[in-house]
Amino acid sequence: MYTAKGRLDNSSLIKQYSPLVRRLAHQMVAKLPANVEVDDLIQVGLIGLTDALSRFDAGQGVQFETFATQRIRGAMLDELRGGDWMSRGARRQQREIEEAVRRVEQRLGRPAAEAEIAAEMGLPLPDYQDLLTKVRGTQLVYLEDMTGAEGDDDYLDRHVADDGANPMSLLQDHRMREALVQAIKNLPEREQFVMSMYYEHDMNLKEIAAVLNVTESRVCQLHSQSIARLRVKLRDW
Template sequence: MYTAKGKLDTNALLKQYSPLVRRLAHQMMARLPANVELDDLIQVGMIGLADAMTRFDITQGVQFETFATQRIRGAMLDELRGGDWLSRGTRRQQRELEDALHKAEQRHGRVPTESEIAAVMGVSLAEYQDMLGRARGTQLVYLEDIGGGEDGDDYLDRHVADPANNPVAQLADHRMRQALIEAIKVLPEREAYVMSMYYEHDMNLKEIAAVLKVTESRVCQLHSQAIARLRVRLREH
């Protein structure tokens, strides 16, 4: 789309390609921590789209959508690499919680209760639940996971980039999804409900609390504990 002067019509292109930005953002969100905000990714993606408009050169023989997709995805990846959603102290505490959960599971030979996990950690149930509440924003993928691996690959490049061009990534993604499905199946009932309502039905904490007839802080605790259980199980994958 061009103006009468032969320049790209910025407003028209922003309107036409904003759905592309949303689609790319949703694709990334499927592989990112729960506390990454979709609106933030979309906002950064729109900046990437605007940047693509200023840099696009039709003489290079590349379609604008192809060029824009690269710039949008690149802007999102840069933002994700530059941010940190969880403090080091909270990450360390989350690791300790996961280790305790794993030990309690090994000790009892089944999915452990909150009291049993608290006992392994040597804290009261109230203290343990307070730790869960502070871990709000806990995630399936930590920034350490996102950092470069032994082979020099970057997690975001391997798992957020378009899997259609990478059969190995497709297979790994399928295995991870299957492992996640199996792990969710063995979650305690209320935690499974929270995960389903939060991720499948896109309900917020207040709405979930109303359904379960508990406080929002309790929903946060259940969510954090569910994520910890899933991370422990997914370590094998």
């Protein structure tokens, strides 16, 4: 697309390729914790698209969409790294919560109450709830769950950048889907509501908080706890 002066019409091209940005943002956010907003990734992706338009050289023999995809994805990953979205310490704390959930539920044979999980971790209930807010719910399936211990390579590169290594592809397995559906059905009722509204109805934390008449921070806690319960069940599977 060119202007009347024979120059590339960047405005038209941005409009044409903005659906690509949105698609990449939604693919990426599905692998990230709840605090990462898709709108933020879209805004950063549009900057990456603009950069791709300014740098593209048709003489290189690469299709523009391929070149732009790399630039857009790269801009999103740079933003996530710069924001320190998920520290190793937070991932370790999430696993500590999961282990406490597993021990309590194995002992009691039912979903563990928040106070019971807190007691298992040796924490007062308010401190445990603060911890749930801090970890903010990690992703449902980690790559290291299937490949062994986590190494020193970049977490985002392993979990987000390479679609071929996407751990969520495991959920395409029919038995895995059945296990996940059953695990969600066994969640406490309020946590079921949160998971349904967040993943099925694509509602954000603020919207869910309004429906449940609780604070956004409380929704975040419920989401984090739900993810911990589900990961315990899926690891058993």
